[in-house]
Amino acid sequence: MADLPILLLNSFSYILVLILVAMGLVIIFGLMGVINMAHGEFFLLGAYTVVMTDSLGIGFWPGLILAPIIVGLVGLALEYFCIRFLYDRVLDTILATWGVSIAIKQLIIIFFGPAGLMVNPPLPQLVNMGLIEYPAYRLFIMLASLSVIGFTFFIFLKTDMGLAARAVIANRNMAASLGINTRQIYRNTFTFGSALAGLAGAIMAPLMSCDPQMGLGFFIPAFLAILVGGTGSLSGILAGGMVVGGSDSIISYLFSPVSSQIVVFTLAVIVIRIKPQGILGTKRNE
Amino acid sequence: MNKFAFISPNGRVNIIRIFVLIALGCFPLLQDAYLLSQxxxxxVYGLFAMSLSLIWGYGGILCFGHAVFFGIGAYIMALTTKGMIPGMTGIFTSTLFALLLSIAGTALFASILGYFLFSGxxxxxxxxxxTLAVAVVAERIATKWDYIGGFNGLTNIPxxxxxxxxxLDPLVLFYVILGICLILYLISDRIVNAPFGTILSAVRDNEDRVEFFGYNIANxxxxxxxxxxxxxxxAGALFAVAAEFVSPTILGFSLSTEVLIWVALGGREILLAAFLGAISVRTIEALLSDILGYYWILGLGVLFILCVMFFPRGLFGQLLSNKPRN
Known part of the structure; x- marks a missing residue:
């Protein structure tokens, strides 16, 4: 039964990356009320940054550092040129970012072509873990995701910036009248959330074939994780990510990826029906 | 605007309605068989866009996976008329019955989905x-399901x-479909102008207030x-007949995106604007996509962003609105 630990470890690394993607979405949504439909495409941009550095011969690691920077800048530009004009029409931001996602995906197709591209494995060796041998790169993924997730929690819970951000989440107008520059916080949050998606994309790139449609494959589960976990708090994301990511990877191992999509989706819809506030039952912030 | 001051807004809208009907009705005079089939x-796409405008523009319900209903209708039509649904033969494979089954089937599916989502x-x-997730999952299922043709879909639809x-004459088919579009337009127009439509617009504008009046929002x-x-x-069922094929692509992500763009560009708050949006975008696409290739979708995406930012009422929406500019 050497398969079981591998399966568990694999699903754990998938869960962590999913949480990374979902966290970027949820902090943008929690703060600004904006659902960034281009989040999956930010993930895509992160992955293609690595594809680019890899094919230029600089290798994977510089790409991993570049990806969050580049995608963060793209996020900043999007906020500056588009989102900030739509703050009084929040529902329209979902459409505008949807248009952005179409445009980014198409730009990737124009520059890199529609076919899947591979990245050379950055850490090809296996690590002996007693019972099993496990790819070193997947261990790196877990370590990196865990530290970024921890870092985000630290910023939000322990720093002044995080305190101001949480104040904006709790009551936007009150925070603004207390002298918190909400626009500045929106911009920082949008950039940070985008950078998280870029980082997640870069981390996942060596594990999968990178094609222009891959963003959606992470956006939808990440969003379902948010729905299942509830949007009220950051910790809801951890629970939602575990439920969605865990059941997704286990069912696709046991049966097939298609059946896992159906099951995960049905599960999410039922959870929405029974516990609209998410499984942790925190109040939805609308 | 001032130029038309002697015509009331309602009159102007009626003139445009009649003009559109005449223009479409006279189109076959061009005698171009290929253009006619296009x-x-x-x-059919226009009818589809109109159905999205009905929930999005009037009901305020944003549906990112509307193609799922189009696709289900198309598949029901194809399977029924080809006699592929077990136990249904003879009269049950007729076009008329298949059309009714397509409408009933998709409406039933939507009400079950709506029950779960809206009651939540x-x-x-x-x-x-x-709904976007529904579309993606549906496309995957249709691609893997061999009985309904899998990746290649179904062809040779009666x-x-x-x-x-x-x-069999494309000209007659054109007028049949134009007639169905006209009837559906009149029915939808009746719905949105009836008391039910007013309540619907109220739900769009302020859900809580409508609820305080005692209405059940979810229902x-x-x-x-x-x-x-x-x-x-x-619309999907008619597509299956007009295009003579169905495939998983009409069920999923890309058509859902396209219809959203048509409706947003045309004008989501007016049924006719959404209808015209679909027809004009598709016509321009037919003319330009060969030249522009991949850049066409890029341009469409950028146009969509600009339209959302600067013309939220759409390109035809303002023209066809009988309310004053605000």
């Missing part, structure tokens, strides 16, 4: 993205037939969602 399919008080962006008479939304899905299903 326009027949575009009419899912609204706004949440609802949109869940021609449209009314009481034993087969419509209202389920009802309009099912009506819209039924029309989308009918």
């Amino acid at each position: 326009l027949t399919v575009f009419l 008080r899912l609204s706004g962006p949440y609802f949109g993205i869940v 021609a449209f037939s009314i009481g034993g008479y087969e419509v 209202l939304k389920i009802l309009i969602f099912s009506i819209s899905a039924g029309i989308a299903g009918l």
Whole structure:
């Protein structure tokens, strides 16, 4: 039964990356009320940054550092040129970012072509873990995701910036009248959330074939994780990510990826029906 | 605007309505068989866009996966008329019965989905993205399901037939579909101008207030969602007949995106604007996509962003609105 630990470890690394993607979405949504439909495409941009550095011969690691920077800048530009004009029409931001996602995906197709591209494995060796041998790169993924997730929690819970951000989440107008520059916080949050998606994309790139449609494959589960976990708090994301990511990877191992999509989706819809506030039952912030 | 001051806004809208009908009706005079078959399919897309406008523009329900209903309608049509549904033979494979089954099937599916989502008080962006997930999952299922043709879909769909008479002439098919579009337009227009439509617009503008008046929001939304899905299903069924094939691509992500763009560009708050949006975007696409290739979709995406930012009422929306500019 050497398969079981591998399966568990694999699903754990998938869960962590999913949480990374979902966290970027949820902090943008929690703060600004904006659902960034281009989040999956930010993930895509992160992955293609690595594809680019890899094919230029600089290798994977510089790409991993570049990806969050580049995608963060793209996020900043999007906020500056588009989102900030739509703050009084929040529902329209979902459409505008949807248009952005179409445009980014198409730009990737124009520059890199529609076919899947591979990245050379950055850490090809296996690590002996007693019972099993496990790819070193997947261990790196877990370590990196865990530290970024921890870092985000630290910023939000322990720093002044995080305190101001949480104040904006709790009551936007009150925070603004207390002298918190909400626009500045929106911009920082949008950039940070985008950078998280870029980082997640870069981390996942060596594990999968990178094609222009891959963003959606992470956006939808990440969003379902948010729905299942509830949007009220950051910790809801951890629970939602575990439920969605865990059941997704286990069912696709046991049966097939298609059946896992159906099951995960049905599960999410039922959870929405029974516990609209998410499984942790925190109040939805609308 | 001032130039037309002697015509009331309602009069102007009626003139445009009649003009559109005459322009479409006279189109076959061009005697171009290829263009005619294209326009027949575009009419179907127009009907589909109108069904999205009904829930999005009037009901305020953003649906990112509307193609799911179009696709289900198309598949029901194809499977029924090809006699592939077990136990259904003879009269049950007729076009008319298949059309009714497509409408009923999609409306039923939408009401079940709507029951789960709307009763869970899912609204706004949440609802949109869940429907997007439905479309993606549906496309995957259709691709893997060999009985309904898998990745390649179904071809050789029997021609449209009314009481034993087969419509093989593309010209007649064009007028049949134009007639169906006209009837559905009149019905939808009636719905949005009836008291029910007023309540619907009120739900769009302020859900809580309508609820305080004692209306059941979830039921209202389920009802309009099912009506819209039924029309989308009918459009899908007509597509199966007009295009003579169905494939998983009409069920999923890309068509859902396209219809959203058509409706946003045309004008989501006016049924006719959405209809014209679909027809004009498809016509321009037919003319330009060969030249522009991949850049066409890029341009469409950018146009969509600009339209959302600067013309939220759409390109035809302002022209066809009988309300003053605000």
